[in-house]
Amino acid sequence: MKEKLLYLFCDEEPLVGDNVMFSVCEKRFRKKYTEFRIPLVLGQTQTWERHESLDQDGIVNLYWTPDLENGEITFELHAKTQGWAGLGFSANGAMTGSDIVVGWIKDGQTFFTDRHAVGNELPLVDESQDYELLFASEDEEGLTLRFKRLIDTCDEDDFYITSDTWSLIYAYGETDPDEEDPFYHGRDHRGVHAINLLDPQIGLKEWGILNDIIIPPIHTSYWCSVFKAPQIDTKQHIIGYLPWVTKGNEEYVHHFTLLTCTVNEGEESVLEQFMQDYPKGSNCFDPAAYIIYSKCRSILSAWAVGGVLVPPGLNHFMSVGHCPGECTEILLPPEGIQVFAAQFHAHLLECELDSLERDLVTPGGFTTYAEMCQLFFMYYPKLEELNQCASNVDYKYFHTLFQVGGIHLNPASIDWEVDATNQTLQEHFRDFDWEDFDMKAYQEAEVKDVTYPEYESDYEPPPRHCPVESPVH
Numbered sequence: 001m002k003e004k005l006l007y008l009f010c011d012e013e014p015l016v017g018d019n020v021m022f023s024v025c026e027k028r029f030r031k032k033y034t035e036f037r038i039p040l041v042l043g044q045t046q047t048w049e050r051h052e053s054l055d056q057d058g059i060v061n062l063y064w065t066p067d068l069e070n071g072e073i074t075f076e077l078h079a080k081t082q083g084w085a086g087l088g089f090s091a092n093g094a095m096t097g098s099d100i101v102v103g104w105i106k107d108g109q110t111f112f113t114d115r116h117a118v119g120n121e122l123p124l125v126d127e128s129q130d131y132e133l134l135f136a137s138e139d140e141e142g143l144t145l146r147f148k149r150l151i152d153t154c155d156e157d158d159f160y161i162t163s164d165t166w167s168l169i170y171a172y173g174e175t176d177p178d179e180e181d182p183f184y185h186g187r188d189h190r191g192v193h194a195i196n197l198l199d200p201q202i203g204l205k206e207w208g209i210l211n212d213i214i215i216p217p218i219h220t221s222y223w224c225s226v227f228k229a230p231q232i233d234t235k236q237h238i239i240g241y242l243p244w245v246t247k248g249n250e251e252y253v254h255h256f257t258l259l260t261c262t263v264n265e266g267e268e269s270v271l272e273q274f275m276q277d278y279p280k281g282s283n284c285f286d287p288a289a290y291i292i293y294s295k296c297r298s299i300l301s302a303w304a305v306g307g308v309l310v311p312p313g314l315n316h317f318m319s320v321g322h323c324p325g326e327c328t329e330i331l332l333p334p335e336g337i338q339v340f341a342a343q344f345h346a347h348l349l350e351c352e353l354d355s356l357e358r359d360l361v362t363p364g365g366f367t368t369y370a371e372m373c374q375l376f377f378m379y380y381p382k383l384e385e386l387n388q389c390a391s392n393v394d395y396k397y398f399h400t401l402f403q404v405g406g407i408h409l410n411p412a413s414i415d416w417e418v419d420a421t422n423q424t425l426q427e428h429f430r431d432f433d434w435e436d437f438d439m440k441a442y443q444e445a446e447v448k449d450v451t452y453p454e455y456e457s458d459y460e461p462p463p464r465h466c467p468v469e470s471p472v473h
Contacts (some may be wrong), residue, residue: 028093038229046146046280048076052168053250054193060170062087066198071151073161073197074134077103080142083173084182084274088117089159093167093192096122098170105138107174112136112145116157122181126157142171151198157422159335163198205236208244213280215252218412225281226274226296261296269293331383341378401442404428 048063063076079085084104091097100123103112112133115123130153135146151161155260159166169192171185209227261271274291282288406419415424 046076050199052193052195053376054168054170055191056082056251056254058248058251060085060172060191062168062170066151066195068198072147072148073151076135076144076146076149076370078142078144079080079170079172081172081174082138082142084111084141084177085145085172086123086170086182086185088123088169088171089161090167090169090192093169093194095123098169099157101145101147102182103133103136103147104143104176104182105136109182111135111177112147114158126155128153128155128157130155130158149371161197163196167193168193168195198238204239208370210244210246211280218284220254221279222284224284224292225278226292228270228275250309257297258261261292263295266297283411285409333381335378337379337383339377402429402432 010110049065051061051063054062059080062077063078064073066073075087077087079083084102086100086102088095088098088100090099095117096119096430098117101113101119102115102123103110105111112131112135114126114129115132116126117123131147132146133145133353135144149158153160169190171182171190173183173185173189174400177183191302207230209292211223211225213223215221239256243253243256263271270291273290278288284292404425407425408419409415410417415448417424418428420426
């Protein structure tokens, strides 16, 4: 195919032919008109700067290359479907207010539209179509849409793409629409993915950690490895981190946690020995990995049963964690700290929980079908002694309320089990009578630390942990 030149030129009507003209909005670019020329090869393999798998199963993948000099960005959306696919830009992950592009191929004809959403309903077609379709194909592997747009289209229905972290929303249908609008995707064919589209590729020193392991044949596994960081003789600043997953394995990886290990002088050989004995690491719940829990700054100790137990069939359930004043008063400086970034982590229901579509109780735990609700935040100046805060519902109250008794963690399945029966918590609660259960009191126990009418003993505040560590040597 002959290479074409795509011209961007201001204040001209589009022409038909090899030279395609576009109008660059002057509301924001109040500069003298400038001509840009960008080589464009249609329908051929293209090298992309960035790639993200938008869902855990690798069904929807996005490739893109920003062109900051010319103020535009080119995307290629891959969806494993024989129907339609859509990609949207959202400020908060919701559909309302999002900027959306939708496309499909039917009977050899391509349908591609720039749209916007005013609610949880069919997105409206924009009056100004600011996404240009460059290439579209469909085969047994699925649908591919390549398109480009200006970083700032100056259209109030489009997102002005900045260097902030945005939420990309996506959806797809398994068949082509009958009309010129996509049909409802359903709950299983949609998602949201946080991303920075313009994160610059700049010359930085990088330290990559890649572990070659065989995934155990179980539903969920945690793998712990120790790595020795490069020797650094001068002060350095970590300015970012990214997951590094071998292409094709994205659907098997749920999350990473990078921990800093703290050892006293003379104890360095303990971690060195673990690295020699287990060069590829070990199951985190194997006794051999205890050294990691004892010497590394770990969040695992905060994940205790009783912190989260979500009854089924609720449209709203709050789970709240507290950083107690007893901890912050001792460990935070009088002038406070500056928090500049935060990251939430949850598995199934989000931290404001919705269990309407779940038939079984959702326990807190390590597996991907259990729940976690955590907040990681970044701050300065560094505190040498505090790295985590944790709170949970009183264990005695929890055990009495739910008639559980003792609970232990099965290291093989990573499930919480009842001591008396070895049933998992989900199995234990399968026949629990939720009709007569005082849900309001339990919700208050999770959120407010108030007294509980069913609990006959004197109220005791939830256990509070203030982990103190010695400085890193």
